[in-house]
Amino acid sequence: QAQLVESGGGLVQAGGSLRLSCAASGSPSGTIFNIKDMGWYRQAPGQQREWVAAITSGSFTHYADSVEGRFTLSRDNAKSTVYLQMNSLKPEDTAVYYCNADLYEGDILVAMDNWGKGTLVTVSS
Numbered sequence: 001q002a003q004l005v006e007s008g009g010g011l012v013q014a015g016g017s018l019r020l021s022c023a024a025s026g027s028p029s030g031t032i033f034n035i036k037d038m039g040w041y042r043q044a045p046g047q048q049r050e051w052v053a054a055i056t057s058g059s060f061t062h063y064a065d066s067v068e069g070r071f072t073l074s075r076d077n078a079k080s081t082v083y084l085q086m087n088s089l090k091p092e093d094t095a096v097y098y099c100n101a102d103l104y105e106g107d108i109l110v111a112m113d114n115w116g117k118g119t120l121v122t123v124s125s
Contacts, residue, residue, distance in 0.1 A: 040073070
C-alpha cells in the first residue's frame with residue numbers, strides 16, 4: 001500500500017535542531033513509489049493545521065514566513081525521501097508535523113493526497 005511515513009520528531013531545547021524525514025513506502029512487489037511535489041504541515045495543540053513548507057519535483061522550495069531562514073527542505077529521490085531540517089527551534093514550533101504528497105509509480109499516479117501519520121516535535125524553553 002502506498003503511504004508516507006514520517007520520522008525524526010522528538011524533544012529538543014529551544015535553539016536546537018531536528019531533522020524530520022518523510023519516506024514513501026514500497027509495494028509488496030518491491031516497487032518504490034516516487035514523490036514529486038511535497039508539502040509539510042504542522043498542527044499545534046488546540047490549533048488548526050498550518051502549512052509550513054513545500055518542495056517541488058525540481059527541488060524548488062517555499063517556506064512559511066514563520067520558518068523562513070530556519071527550516072530547510074531537501075530530497076533524496078533515490079530513497080523517495082524528503083527531509084525537513086529544522087534549526088533554531090522555538091517553543092512555538094511545537095506541533096505534530098505531517099507530510100503530504102501524491103505518490104507515483106514512474107509517472108503513473110497511484111495514490112493521491114497522501115498524508116503521513118505525523119511526528120511530534122516538542123521544543124522546550
